[in-house]
Amino acid sequence: MLKWDKTGISNVDGELSLVAGLVLWATTFPRIRRKMFEVFFYTHHLYILFVFFFVLHVGISYASIMLPGFFLFIIDRYLRFLQSRSGVRSLFARVLPCQTVELNFFKCKGLSYNPTSIIFMNIPSISKLQWHPFTITSSSNLDSDKLSVVIKAEGSWSNKLYPLLSSPSPVERLDVSIEGPYGPASTDFLRHDMLVMVSGGSGITPFISIIRDLIHKGLTSKSKNIPQVLLISSFKTSTDLTILDLILPISGAPSQLSSFGLQIEAYVTREKHPMNQEKKKIQTVWFKPNPSDAPVAPILGQNSWLWLGAIISSSFSIYLIFIGILTRYYIYPIDHNTNKVFSLSSRAVLHMLFICVVIVITGTAAFVWNKNTNERETTQIQNIEGTTPMASPNSWYSNADRELESFPQQSLSQTINVHFGERPDLQRFLFERKESSIGVLVCGPKKMRHEVANICSSGLAANLHFESISFSW
Template sequence: MKPKNTLLSHRVGDSWAVEDSWAVNFRKYIMGIAAASRRALEALIAACFAVWSLYWILLPLDYGKRFFADIDTMISSSFMGTPGSIFIFHAAPILLATILSLVIIELRKRAAPERGCRRLKPSLKLKHFLHTVILPRTPLGVLTIIDITFLAVILSLVTWSFGRSSYDEVRATLLSKRIPGSPPRWTLNFVETSSNLARAALIPFSLLWIPVTRGSPLLRVIRLPWEHAVRYHIWLAQITLTLFAAHAATFAVFFVANKETLHIFSWRTTPGAAVVAGFCALVVGLLMWVTALPFLRRRHFDLFYNVHQLYVAFFILFAFHMVSSVYFVVVPVLLFFIDRFIRLIQSRKNVEILKARLLPCGAVELKFLTPPKFVYHPLSVVFVLLPSVSRLQWHPFSVTSSRRDRKNELSICVKPMGAWTRGITDIFSTKKLHKCPFSFKASLEGPYGDDLDFYLNYKTLVLIAGGIGITPFLAVLKDILYRYKLGNEDLPEEITLFYCARKPLDLAILNTLDPRDIISDYHNRVKIRVHAYCTSTTIADYPASLENRPSGTVDLETYRGWSFVYARPTFEVQTQAPDIEGVSSLSPAGSSVWVASVVVASMVGFILLWGLANVIFINRSGPHYKNYWESILFLASAILAVVVCGGFVLLLWSVSLSGDDPSQCSSACKGFKSKHVRRGNLQSPNHDLETAHRSPWRGDLHLGLRPNWTEVFDNLAKHLNGQDVGVLVSGPESLRSDVAQECGVHLAPRGTGKTVFHFHSVSFEL
C-alpha cells in the first residue's frame, strides 16, 4: 500500500510513488491551464461575432454611418481600397474566429483525456439547455432553443437593417422638395427600398457559406455536426434569395415606371451596378432554390445535385453585378474554397474497396483500408464517389465501424433507395459478379462530424433508428463494446435500441454486428436490449414461415425462424489488387495545425495579390465596366491564393504524411483473389449464426406493428426513474418529430426525481 506522505515514500524507497504523484499533479495543472485557455478563446470567439453583429446594428444609424466613413477615410489606401470598415468589423472577426476555433480544437485534442476513461455527468446545464427541443413539429423540422435563437438573431438583424434604413431614407425623400423633371417620389422610394433589401440580404448571404464548409472549424468548435448545420444553410439561402428577389422586383418596377425598361438588359456598370448580371444571378439562384425543394430533391436527386453546382456561376454573376458587395462575403467564401480545395486534394487519391458484401436485404457493406493514425468517430460521416456508378455524384454515409477494433478499416452500408445506390447493388448482382473482376476504385472525403463522443456522457442510452438510420448506431454499439474490451471505465451501462424496419429482411443490417464477436460475455458487462419492429402489414412482405403470423411479437434470442433472413444468397468479395490503396488522412477536418497553416497562407496570399491588383490594374480602369474588370481580378486573386499559397502548404502536409500514411496495405492484406462466397461459407469466429438461425441480440421482434412512442417513453420513464438519459434518433423527419415531442413531455428540471430525456438527432438529409 502506498504511503500518503510522498516525501516519506521517497525516503523508504518508494520513489515511483513520488514520480507518479508529480506526474498526476502536473497533468492536472496542464489540463487546468488548457481548460482556462479554451474558455478564454471561446469568449474571444463570442466577442468576434458580437463585433460582426454590431456592424449591422450601427450601419443604419446616422452615427454609425459617420463612424464607418471616418474609418474608411483613415485607412483608405491604393493597396487595399476604401472599404476599410468592412474589413475591420465584418471580415476580420470571422477570420479571427476561424483561427481561434482551430486553436481550441487542437487544445481539445492535446489536453483532453481519452473519452470513456472519465465521464462527465450530464445535467440540464447550458449546453443541454441550448439543445432542448421547443417545437418538435414545424415546417422547418424539429427546432431546439439554439435553432430558434439563430433564426431570431438573423431575422432581427435583417429586419433592423432594412427597416431602419428604409424609414430614414423614405422619410428624407418625402420631406425634400421635388426637383422638376426628376422621377416621381414613389419611384425614388422604390429605389431606396430596393437598395436596402440588397444590403440586408448580405447578412444571411455572408453566413450561408459556413454551414456547407464541411470541415468548418466554426462548426466544430460549437460541436454542431455538419449534417445538422446543412439546414442552417437552407434557411439562410431561402432568406437571401427572398430578399434578392424582392430587390430585383422593386428595381424592375422603377425602371418600367420611368420608361427605362431597356436598362434592365444593359451590361454597363452605371451608376454602380451591372443590372443584367444581377438578374442573371437571380435566375440561377431561383433555379437552385426550386430544384432544392424537398419534394424535388428526394425524387430527382441527380437534378438537384447537378443544378446546385451552379453556385460558382451565381457567385461570379453576383460579383459582376456589384463588386463592392464582395467585401462582405470575401472571408466566408475563401474559407469555403479552401475547404473545397483540401477536399479535392484528398479525393484525388484513388482508394481500393477492401471488401464488399451484399446482404440479403439488398444493402451493400463496403470496407476501405485506413492508415494507422486515421481518426474517425462512431457518428462520423464520409462522402463517397464511385466512378463505376457515377463520376460526378458524391453521397454521404455514416460509418458503421470502430477504429478501436485495430483492423485499420472503415466500413459503410449502402441501401438501394435511388438510382445511384441501386447502381451499386447492380454491380454485386449474381450475374455481374462472375463477369466483372473485383478491383473497385473509389474516392473518399472526410470524415466529418462531432469530434467528441457525447453519448459516453450518459449512463443510460436510448437509440431509435428507422430504416437505414440503423447504420450510425452500429458504430456506436461497436465503439462501446470495444471500450469495454479495452477496460475503459465510466461507460454507458444500459442501452435500449428501437429499430423500425419495413420488412424482416431489413433486419439483416442489424445482424451484421454480433456483440459476441467482440466480447463473448458482453451481457455480463453492459445491458443491451433490442426492440425490433417490422412495420409492414402486407403478408407478401413476409417470408412463407411467417405468413400465418403477419402481426405479433416473438423473442429475438429464442426465436428460431431467422433462416428467412438468409434465404437469399449473400456474397462477399475481396479486392484482387496486390497493393491496396488506403484513405488519405489529408482532410479539412484533419490536423488543426496544418489546416490553420493553409488558411493563413491563403489569406496572406489573397491580401498580397488583391493589393497588387488594386495598385497595378483596378485604380487605372475605366468607370463603365469596372465591375467586370475588378471582379475578374478578385476571382483570380482568390483562386491563385488558394491554389498556389495554400497548395504549397498542402504539399508540405502531404509530404509529412508520406511516412506515417502509407498508401499500401500491409503484407497480410496483399494478394487477395477476386471471389464471391455464399453466406453459408462465411462463419463468425465464435459460432455459426447461419446454423443456429438465431439473432445475436436479446430483445423482441414485433411483426406488422409500429411502436407507440407515448407508451414507450412512459415505460422508460418508470424503469429509468430519476436518470439523465441520452436519446439518439436516426431516421426520417416524422420519427424525429415523434421522439422529440415525447422527450419534451418528459423534460423536467434536474433534482426533481423524474427521468430526463436529452434529445439528439444524428440524422441528415441532402
C-alpha cells in the first residue's frame, strides 16, 4: 500500500527518486566510469526514473523551477534520437598498418563544423547499443563533400572494427549511424603567430582537423597572418608513423600546400633505430553504396538555430494551450481544486505526458521537413554535377584512388624529422621560440599534458598560451 499525505503526494516517490539519484552518483567515480564505462553509461539512463519520481514527489508546481532546462533537454535528446535512426553513406576506409583506420563518409555541402568537433558513431555489425565519440579529422571547408574520422584499435570495440577492414576480404558494405557533429562554437587559432601542437599516440587526431582548416584558410584567404605550425608527436613504434600520412587532405595541389608553414618532429620512443622493414602501404577499402543511406547532414538543416527556436517556442506554446484547456474544461469542473479526484501526482503525470507529446510532434515535423529538403537538394546537385559518389561512383573512386596513392606521402616527406629512441625536449622547443604569441595545444596522456602546462605556467616565457584538448570520459 502506498502512503499518501494530505496533498496526495506519495512518500514512496521521493524514496525511489533518491535511490535512482544515489545509483547515478555512485557510478560517477573515476574508477567505475573509466574502467567500466558501459556500466556508467547505461546506469545513467536511470535519470528518466529519477526525474519522473521527483516530479511525482514534489508536484508540477515545484518542478516548474527546473522546467526550462528539462524542456530543452528533452528536445535535444529527441532530435539526437531521430538523427541516430538514419544510416549514413560510407564511402571508403583507409587502413593503416599501425592498427588504425580512417573512415570517410559522404556529407552534404551545407554541413559546417569547427576543428576539434566530434561525432558519436554506432556500427550495428559490431554492437547495436554502443555509441563511441570520435574526433572529426576532416575540414568542412577543405573537404566539402566528405567527413572523416580516425580510429585506433585500442579497446574491445575498435579491436573488432579493424579486422573487419584489414582482412584479405574486407566487408563490402559498412552500416553506420551518426549523431552530431558537436563541437566548439568557434576556434580562433589565427590570433597566434605560431601554433605548437604536442601529441602522444592517437592524440594527434584533433590536430589533423586544425591543420586542414589552416590549410584552407591559407589557400583562400588573402591575409598573410596564417600561423606557422610545429607538430611534436610521440609514438611507441615506427609503424605508428604512418598515421602522419593522414594529415594532409586527399585533394589539393602540393605546390600550393608547400607554402603552408608546417614542421613535424616525430619521436619513436621504443625503437633506437629505423627498422629494416619494407614500409607497408595504406590499404584503401571501398564500400558499396546502400540506397537507403543518406549523406551526413545537419539535423535541422542549414538554418538550424531558426528551426530550433521554432520548435522550442511552438512546442511550449502548444503545451500551455493544451494543459490550459484540459484544466479549465475537464479537471476543474470535476475536482474544483480539492485534489480529491485529481491528485497532484496525477496532474504531474498529465503535464509530463503533454510535454513529451508536443515535443514529439513538433520535433518530428521539423526533422521530416528538413530531411525531405536535404534529399531534394542532394538530388539536384547529383543531376547538375553528375560525378558525385552516389551518381557515378566508379569515376569518383578511381580519381580518389590516384590521389590517395601519391599525394600525402610526397607532400609530407620534406616536413618530417624522425627521432628514434628518445623523447621530445618540450622545454627546449617551447622556450626557443621567439614569436610574440604562441598557442601551445596538447592532446595526449595526462603526464604529457601536465608537463606542458607546467612549462607554460612557469613564467619564464610570456609568449606561451596553453590549451589542453582532453578526451577523458
